[in-house]
Amino acid sequence: MKHLRTAAVILAVAVLFWIANRGAYKGYFSSDDLNNLFWTSHSSPLDHLRGLISPWYSDSNYRPTGHFIFQLMGRTFGLNFPPYVWLIQFLHLTNVFLLWRVTVRLGAEPRPAAFAALAWSFHMALFDAFWKPMFVFDLLVCLFSLLTLLLYTSRYWFAALLTFWLAYKSKEMAVALPAFLVLYEYWSGNRRWRRLAPFAAISIWFTAQALIWGQNYYALVFTPQAIWQTIRFYSSEVLFLPYAGLLLIPAFFLTKDNRVRLGLAGAVILMGPLWFLPGRLFSVYLYLPTAALAIALTFVSQKRRAWVLAAALALWIPANYMIMRDKRKATLAAAEVVKPYVEAAGRFHVSNPAVLNVVSESRPEQLESWGVEAAFQWFYRSPGFKISHADLPDGKALLLEPNLAIANWKPFEKQLLMTVRDPATPFPSHLAFGGGAPIWALRGGFLWSGGHFWWTGVEASAILHRPPGARFFEVTINVSPRQLADQGSVQFEAIIDGKPLGIRRFTTNGWLTHRWTLKPSHAGDVPIEIRFPVPYRPQGHHGEPLGAPIAGFGFVE
16 A cells, blocks of 8 residues: 555656646757757767776767667657657656655655655656757756765665766766765765775865866866856756745854754755856756755754645745746747757758758848758758858868858748759849848958848958949948947948949948949959958957948849
């Protein structure tokens, strides 16, 4: 009967969790998901096995357990999103069960242990872990850490050593787990320090390597400002109120139960290197530390009546559900943009399999540059395929290639517009940015795209085809109030085939167009230059001097 009640509770928790989070199946991959799926498609299980047994720190943050899952899922399910959600939600519920087992193993009664595990399972700081596959690494590091605690406290210390290794290979924050075991040994009274020696040795080994060679975007920052930034963020996320997490500090000193102290101190310790990563702040990184908080909550709840625990859950779960509604709305809104983009990239590949170069001029705000690259690379698996972005040197070099397509995202229509260059077609006579413009006509000086315009340097050049009946040459500039206030006016001149047309001066803001009347001349491809005699250096801009945002230019008949 006891086992049946336990099974019934587990099933009820799983059903309740699924009902609350069933919207996750309508989501879609993030930029990191797409990137992981693409590059792991070129790896093999043997590659991940080598990474798993390697004793060396990975400066690229290669995590073999999670990346193997991406490879396996990618080969099995491709870009079919729901199976990925099923997996991460299954892992989350497995962690809920393991957390319950760990707290019972530490001496808790089943009821308060179940209360704390259930409260943890609905903690909305962890929302991304069971909605977004990219955070499978946090699920895995927690799973193997909980297994380590369960095995270690059950005296299977050698097996615990293996799961600790797997935890570290899932995410580097597991390097702090031996410190948690030190506290357990101290407060439990066992003081089996020799058993801890191999755990500590592994932790020290990888920590030393990270401090020596960790120079990428995960490089640790030990300044007081950086540490305060992480404290301010995570202390505000853990209880959803500004700095509320700092209340756990006096709670540590006021409690007399060492098991509560173990959970409270463990939450701080298991943050590990995250305290020194102010550039990587995500509430989901609290996944493992809040599991330690759940241990503390278990023993705080140990002597409470059942109705008190039920009342607490009746307040906690609806409050978290309200928070989830906002997070869910943002996540599904991103999916409604990213999914059409990726699917359109796939359709383009089917109809244009021979295209070898893609330049992205504009993309959805919800899709990072590496997500755009991975989306196309997922479909185009030719070794000769290249993709870059129009405002990068590699992208500007690709514009010179004949076998080329330009990718433009139309945000209002939620459509991906692909413009294929036909080498037999002459250069355009007019460029109007934002609608599939043939930007392969651009040369130097065009710095970055703003969607419907391009910012330029003080000089920008292009090649256009002058038609036989061209009577005018026009340039449309977006003069902002800020630039006008900074400069007083915006001056520019156009030069066609080395012949200046004269300087034009704008003193009002808005989308402004100026036309020069042209003298009769021969038709053909001609070089175009647009120059700004007065460079623009906006406050906070540290790059090369700017000209102005240009919306279009070209010949008019």
